[in-house]
């Protein structure tokens with residue numbers, strides 16, 4: 001028995017579309033497939049402008065440039081997240097200000113954000129953990145009162161919504177990921193979503209090495225030149241062609257993931273009742289995308305034993321994240337606002353189970369082993 005933690009799902013059309021891109025003879029960025037993917041994202045999220053990037057990390061870096069983050073500025077975010085959430089802003093000289101998470105969703109605790117605001121605060125970066133939406137009403141309200149930008153780290157959030165609004169379509173800017181560990185994939189890949197129309201034009205320029213190349217191609221300017229800072233954030237058409245095959249199947253992929261998620265959830269109800277584990281919580285106002293199925297074990301020692309027991313049964317389960325405020329670079333570049341009680345406790349207790357389209361046949365074995373390991 002060998003059940004991996006993740007296995008990239010292919011819809012079957014990826015190579016066909018790559019062959020079409022090859023046939024079209026356009027391999028650089030912003031060809032037909034990139035345009036299709038951008039339009040699909042705009043349609044599905046309501047974003048004013050969607051721009052494919054080569055990663056979510058790249059989209060977050062673009063967002064930090066667009067937000068005009070300056071050295072010494074402060075950016076509020078959870079500590080319980082992937083490094084790119086913070087790195088994108090540290091690269092611009094900003095100080096990440098880490099706030100604790102809520103024990104139910106593991107998202108940033110919106111009630112602690114106001115206390116973290118200073119004269120230097122420029123932006124709030126909510127991370128939609130496991131594709132479950134943050135309390136965006138409260139966050140947008142705080143941002144409006146203090147004139148801050150909201151940049152959603154929606155790396156895990158495609159096809160999810162909060163109070164009827166798609167994740168990524170709520171803040172001023174948002175970043176998505178199509179890394180192979182996410183729901184909709186292209187190996188490496190991402191997108192920047194621009195919801196504030198005033199930022200759309202500059203986003204195109206930053207993505208095109210600081211040039212007005214996109215406007216030139218549309219015939220809006222008669223020469224193309226260096227007009228701003230920027231870098232190369234475009235993916236090749238080959239990546240976009242692969243991604244298009246995934247977007248076409250986004251509904252069925254999400255349905256299948258949700259079925260797997262629900263099967264786990266039903267199977268572990270009894271374990272939770274008996275106090276052996278806590279299952280994930282999804283608030284009634286959120287529709288999630290089954291990005292992740294995670295359990296909370298009673299403590300670090302029990303989690304370590306649990307992962308080892310599953311491993312000996314051939315099942316791979318993993319934990320994450322080392323809280324950023326406690327990591328070497330986080331201590332050097334960031335600061336903490338308030339206590340990190342839930343971040344520290346839950347990061348020691350959380351374990352993620354295999355969840356990938358195609359594992360349906362093997363899921364009962366995982367469930368059997370999890371129930372045995374949690375005893």
Ligand SMILES: *Cc1c(COP(=O)(O)O)cnc(C)c1O
Nearest residue numbers: 055056057082084155177179190
């Ligand atoms: C995966 C992930 C990222 C990074 O995505 P890449 O596409 O690999 O750059 C950033 N933030 C969060 C919360 C993620 O889960």
